[in-house]
Amino acid sequence: MRTLTDLHSGWRLTLAEAAADTPERVRGASVEATVPGCVHTDLMAAGLLADPYLDRNEDQQRWVGDSDWRYATTLPVDGPAAPSTADRIDLVFDGLDTVAEIRLDGEPVGRTRNQHRGYRFDVTDRLAGGGAHELSVVLRAARRYAERVRDEVGERPGAYPEPLQYIRKTAANFGWDWGPSLLTAGIWRAVRLEHWSTARLARVRPQVRVVDGDTGEVVVHVEVERAGDPATELTVTARVGDVTGSATVPARATSATVRLRVPGVALWWPHDLGDQPRYELAVELAAAGVGLDTWRRRIGFRTVELRTAPDADGTPFAFVVNGREIFVRGANWIPDDCFLSRVDRPRYAARVRQAVDANITLLRVWGGGCYESDDFYDVCDELGVLVWQDFLFACAAYPEEEPLRGEVEAEARDNVVRLMPHPSLVLWNGNNENIWGFHDWDWQPVLAGRSWGWGYYSELLPAVLAELDPTRPYWPGSPYSGDPARHPNEQAHGNTHIWTIWNEVDYTAYRDWRPRFVSEFGFQGPPNWATLTRAIHDDPLLPDSPGMLAHQKAPDGTGKLARGMAPHLPEPRNTDDWHYLTQLNQARAVAVGIEHLRSLGPYCAGAVFWQLNDCWPVTSWAAVDGDGRRKPLWYAVRRAFAPRLLTVQPRPDGLAVVLVNDGGDTWSGDLEATRRDLGGEVLAKMSLPAVVEPGRPVTVVLSRDVAETADATAELLVVEFAGGRALWFFAEDRDLPLPTAPPQVRAAPAPDGVRLTVTARALLRDVVVQADRLDPSAEVDEQVVTLLPGESYTFTIRTSVAADDPRWGGAPVLRTVNDLRARAVDTVG
Template identity: 60%
Template structure:
């Protein structure tokens, strides 16, 4: 190692040799009390106890309930290590994430305390370190005890669930949600290690990427920490482009600098579907007085502009995202933590989930405010794939106190996360909270609050100031939903963003057509997970919609009753669990497809839909399109269809159906369209041909002749519109009332290229034909679902599985289903 005053900083992980033990207490079970187990770092208490076979899997049956004691227990992590080689002037302990209320001691001396899961901490250990056998202890207090003490001190405040999650800066959904388990975690959940440095280090680099005309600029705000008061130099450069490097000297006694790297005609970064995603390597190097490198920082950046148009118009106020001055229709999904235990969410797992989002034609992920600021891998993958990100600040469904110590924690957390994420081109919008402004207006909060703080100052003052100061390149919106004005209700559909939950909670899903929002940021409909997911998670025998395990994994209030209400309005009465499972999944898919297609048919007035939700964190009946085991529900296939670049849909207009063509691609859409009214037996009753001419990024509505829109017998007829490969259908009656013929078809199974191809030819109409191969092999997947065939038509399902599946089972109930297989 060279002389300390000119030596490069060194970062050494401290991930090995950790142990975990509980602090004795009456709630700790005998098999855990007094035990010392190996701890995986990063990790958490639950995963360590699970690995030690001291607790059952919290995701199975009702094990979650039996593990509630973990969140009410104090835990101790401990390791020993030797002082690293090198004569560093400073040796810091760097904790990227501690969950949550922790006291850190080294060799018996307290070095720091933490109270926030969502920020990093750094502690100077230099004077306390010995050459060998340094003892490092991280003691985690019960998150419940801390939160309840803050609640008792500050006064209770209303929220959506009987848990104190708003009184601690921790992932709120750890305390349970209407789709999630109550598993209150503790642990060293992100990297921890030593940082040895001398003279100075890069304490902060905040890149602001700006595009003006044909010029790109990377404005770099830099702060340094020092142990030696000498001049230091900061050098910055962008690789792969014609750009001048920037360099500035920070004089002795000063800590900050601003550098600007200008790039002539950079290739622009575009959202998926609009162009490529070029990124450039940005490197910042800190050098000492002798020119030796002391520290460095690296990030890949993309050049793009983003703005939010909320200019009032004759109808209210829009909510339209523009990237590189191109207005976008957002085809989004809400994102929740993909696992209760974050360290199980690897980059590969995220990449697979992003694959699923992209394949469903999604262009935006909204990171919901009851979870976490996601990992660096998450935003890097979004940058790489062109998936836009809307990032909520972490406040959800509750009145949040604005007093100390929580206010300071919020300030520090927000500044740190805005700085960390500033360089990501995928991040296009900061949002102040989830549903809290709406809650204050409509959820009977005002009387119990009795004038106490509830978060208004965060969302309308503190957070917008932080974003304006630290990241003025991106828009900020105070809440989801929010109208943009104090004098307009926060969930007014004519202004800003809207959440639509009356459909799921109280009304039939056809009511989506009564809503005409400018931008709908949440709407959703429930269904159970895949059959294989249920069978892995539940030991119920027999499995039934109300069996004990199913009931425990249904967290929504009156969830089963709402599912039944939806079935009664549309579909035949289930004969058994297999029917219930298929029909509830089908109803979810239809509800969301109807909503999305309705909103997209009003493109221009409505400029975005964000479906609740893409993913699940465990096996549960929920609103997700991809269940907790990563399996695609029928909703996913419906989402892929309704979010396609080119959408052909039949929509009610002025009392009768009309044809709407939506073109979100960058090219004009020209097609000859045939629209036919025909019987269920396939006999035509009326027919017309229309010419479609839909410019890029627009929609066109075509009226249909009366002879097409007025059936002779509603229960026996349907409309079919064909425009090349695109097809739209309209049934004049609900399935429960339709005179369905008993399903009849021919099915052939062939093996090809390591797959099984199931070719189905309809003898009768087959309504929403769907294959569920996971019932035969949990690894099996199918490429298509929800296919409606007219008599004589065929389709081929491609099935991939770990082993060939029995052809007879593959082509019969309950694996192959349609509505009219009665």
């Protein structure tokens, strides 16, 4: 039987070759290394490196990525390297970052050049004699290697000046418009010795389908590797529940197929449409009745189709799961930490749970990141979140020559096979923005006919999928219009990115778009206050103070925040105001985009905003900041992505109410729309019954007496339906004479914290409780709440701060747009 021994202890880290600016305190140092881990985190643990996430530390740490590093450990005499009767001993690395030389007792074992795949080396002869052995891994500077490859294959353009396209490494490590430049190195995934005899399961590929209603089919393709006598006949057995099948691997053969038909299976569904039943698939390899190896995974039965057949309006891009076309309510996912080994299963679970709680049904794993660990996909399987997986190409022209082409194919094969058991995985996508870049970013004169990646996206990757996993759809890129002769970001065809809003025009211009599917759009805002002040210690702390600018990676990001806010909100008077208003403006902007796109369904079949999460504390497009705190955007997304949405939208013939039902049942009730003055008095009213079937939005154009106003700054529209409410303001907040009457605030103890009841004496715009200003661990159940005169809302706050703390009653903890005009708040004990 194959036995596994982890090699995760006893490692030391030293410099192999120092960059010129390496500090003296590091030269000659030998520190304890954590495996899996990376150089940065080991140096931090040893007190030799300041946290690069804090202040401007990142700027002084380029030397870490520009140095060579050596990991070393000793395999003890009586440990995994002791004399063995196994036919074969393999040294296995699940992930090395990135350019590595592996040695045993100073003698070379192998080299690696790809962070995104695993490696296996036969070390049987090296360990056959027993005794102590030194295992070492030297990691060469990634930037220097990438520059050498660039010199070999020729310059290629990209969105960033770093040579990220010449090495198979997480591209975002080189820096992005939301992330720092931290070129990591390390043994970032598990390493072990495997002892085995006769044969092992080298690759198991379960192709899972649903046939004949509730009958599942699992076609298990097995590849074996042999050691010892190649004439040995082998048996492969596969089992799902009570259903078992077997196949023989004849002498000298290395593959077999077992086909199982499993009756009465329950379908796996996205979390908003059903349950997520999974079944254990067990595969065993034996010879003459003696077990040699086992493989186990949990699989799910579901069907998935990407509907792209042209129609009268263009080219749709619609997901169909278990025969039901769905509107995708999605978010883009980036690595949750620059130091990938720090992201464990509980952290994945917390982050994906935040997605589920925000009514997100799909996460797109973006192409500048990594293929996440199995824990991520397991959690998505368990929680019912669909996964769109990019192959790892982003924002650059990628050479198709060696030494890159072979690595691209190897990593694709590794990861397609590794991830194919997961029912959550519903799409493979060729790249992020590279086809767009080829068309629009002035690449073609620089390329001068050289390869740029199209061969990967149009030939290599689809061929790998057709061979290994034909059960899932593939799409060449994001954005891509479905035809190489057509502009890749043509909104009537395929999937679209919308970035003119953040970069050029006001967020209300989302309503000018009519796309079939949007896989990127978004708007920036700072992290929550506790996250911001943990990471940045500028005095004074200003939107443009040095630490703040170091944590704003978008070109002219601070200027864009100001210009995006100016048409809508009062001018901030200090950093507290700026923080509240920019977070609020982010929430409003993305909500406008989501609600508009959903109102276009089923013509538009999905909205995947940028982005769910951050990798460090930064001003960015994320809904959950770098410390895991939910920004006001998260709460706005939760409302805008609710399965049942009530939204007011401008249409050519006037204001309309759109009722969107993504649930499984009919939604019905009486729709009531009222035009009111800011004091709450009803000036005009209309009502009618409405029935909304799943997947078919209903649009109701409002009567002119309700939808039109003679004084935009004095009135608003209130729409109510089946317990839901939507508001429409005819003027922007900066122009509204918002009442200055302070709200009544009552704080009362709750089992886990505080109940904070806010009662509006007058119209109260967008109440936000920044509880993390009092308690960094505090969590609030709701944010961005507008109250009409006389209404109350009770915020439930999990916190250790007492209810009688007077700071609950006003700024900067309790914020409203009104308090930009008057700060007085009446607190009732």
